[in-house]
Amino acid sequence: MNLQYISDSIGQTAGVFIPIKEWNELKNKYKGIEIEEIDIPEWHKDIVRKRMDEYEKNPLIVSDFDIAMTEIEKDL
Secondary structure (H helix, E strand, O other), X not given: OOOEEEEOOOOOEEEEXXXXXXXXXXXXXXOOXXXXXXXXOHHHHHHHHHHHHHHHHOHHHOOOHHHHHHHHHHOO
């Protein structure tokens, strides 16, 4: 397979390009591969709705992503 890797501005792999001929071969081999169907459980949706409501009431309760990741990495 002749894949081409796509990098972001800092050189990290951000994606993969698959030539159309090879993509079509994959679709023939693995039926339904191109279908993006995700069933999200209702309880997951309820949690997100609750968190969105909490955020709308108090937008200052959120954490900065980079700071949160730094804190998580410290504990690893």
